[in-house]
Amino acid sequence: MIFLDAAATTPVRREVLEAMWPYLTGEFGNPSSHHGLGEAAATALAAARATTAKALGCRAGEVVFTSGGTEADNLAVKGIALARRAADRHLDRVAISAVEHPAVEESARYLQRVHGFAVDVIPVDRYGQVTEEALADVLGPRTALVSIMYANNEVGTVQPVARLAALARALGIPFHTDAVQAAGWLPLDTGTLGVDALSISGHKLGAPKGSGALFVRGRIRVEPLMHGGGQERGRRSGTENVAGAVALAAALTLARDPARDSAERVAALRDEFIDAVLAGVPGAVLTGHPTERLPSVASFCFPGTSGESVLLELERQGVICSSGSACAAGSDAPSAVLLAMGIEPEVAQTAVRFSFDSTITAEELQEAAAAVRTAVGSIRSLGTS
Numbered sequence: 001m002i003f004l005d006a007a008a009t010t011p012v013r014r015e016v017l018e019a020m021w022p023y024l025t026g027e028f029g030n031p032s033s034h035h036g037l038g039e040a041a042a043t044a045l046a047a048a049r050a051t052t053a054k055a056l057g058c059r060a061g062e063v064v065f066t067s068g069g070t071e072a073d074n075l076a077v078k079g080i081a082l083a084r085r086a087a088d089r090h091l092d093r094v095a096i097s098a099v100e101h102p103a104v105e106e107s108a109r110y111l112q113r114v115h116g117f118a119v120d121v122i123p124v125d126r127y128g129q130v131t132e133e134a135l136a137d138v139l140g141p142r143t144a145l146v147s148i149m150y151a152n153n154e155v156g157t158v159q160p161v162a163r164l165a166a167l168a169r170a171l172g173i174p175f176h177t178d179a180v181q182a183a184g185w186l187p188l189d190t191g192t193l194g195v196d197a198l199s200i201s202g203h204k205l206g207a208p209k210g211s212g213a214l215f216v217r218g219r220i221r222v223e224p225l226m227h228g229g230g231q232e233r234g235r236r237s238g239t240e241n242v243a244g245a246v247a248l249a250a251a252l253t254l255a256r257d258p259a260r261d262s263a264e265r266v267a268a269l270r271d272e273f274i275d276a277v278l279a280g281v282p283g284a285v286l287t288g289h290p291t292e293r294l295p296s297v298a299s300f301c302f303p304g305t306s307g308e309s310v311l312l313e314l315e316r317q318g319v320i321c322s323s324g325s326a327c328a329a330g331s332d333a334p335s336a337v338l339l340a341m342g343i344e345p346e347v348a349q350t351a352v353r354f355s356f357d358s359t360i361t362a363e364e365l366q367e368a369a370a371a372v373r374t375a376v377g378s379i380r381s382l383g384t385s
Helices: 014-024 037-058 069-087 102-115 132-139 161-170 243-254 261-279 307-316 334-341 361-384
Strands: 063-066 093-097 118-122 143-147 175-176 195-203 212-216 285-287 297-301 349-356
Touching: 014 212, 037 063, 037 212, 037 243, 037 297, 063 069, 063 243, 069 093, 069 102, 069 143, 069 175, 069 212, 093 102, 093 297, 118 297, 132 161, 161 175, 212 243, 212 334, 261 297, 297 334, 307 361
Parallel strands: 093 118, 093 143, 143 175, 175 195
Antiparallel strands: 063 212, 195 212, 285 297, 297 349
């Protein structure tokens, strides 16, 4: 099997399993308990928080551990917008890009549906990027929050987050970015990016599902979504997942290892794969930005096919990939991301995404490119016979 669906999830790394194992077994204490087991858990949690903060270039107190990227996005979008409006009732608008993950888009729609917020959707260009002009057009004195993802989960396009965040900051508007896909591939220093909130998820970079974190700049107020014992400085109540936090910190440390050249190596292999697919499949269309894209994502439309048919044929040949966001699996509707980029619905329904982890090899991608050529050719032949 050649696994090319790493944007959906990644296998847990052995080093991460070894780091978290003690807190699933002997060191099982509740970090809020005032005894030896609890204090050991609290020490591990504090160390994980400090390590995560180092990876994000922030203070430990600005890290909120969550159950994953979806919860982190919900807490950022709902929590910041509601807290801002509580302080000033005129702040009743949120701005999101047209290519956001459902965790951000549905959080904004919840604010609209339940709390009366207006949602300003920022258009993207044909590559899926938000321009500074497009963002400036929607910002105003009533904007409570801007949320624009760092890197797109379907087409891999990377947004100019630092420039966009600077534009919002000049107007005093908090800026959140969903960095779930960027983690492990792109710089996450929140100071350099200039963002006020940033979400990550552990299972995208070698930690288990159910682990994640939200950075929230210290001066930003957040209305909690979960109420209870006041854990995570009151921003996210509930007994902490110590093993998950330790795992996330370990995965971030591995991703930051300066001896690793994964991003550069994988980007070069990605480009070779793109060239091979475009050369071998007549009419294939690369989606997303040609250069400002994740090292790990190559996405195409194959007009004259069905994306799902291509997936099934590739799986038969031992290549595992996806038709886009794993969160939209099973839907027959064309991708909203591709539609926002101006791709026609009938073409958008032929989309296939190939995403890699750091262990991918040139031989695997050469074999996958050959399989794509065979699969698309076979499907087109059946369709015209």
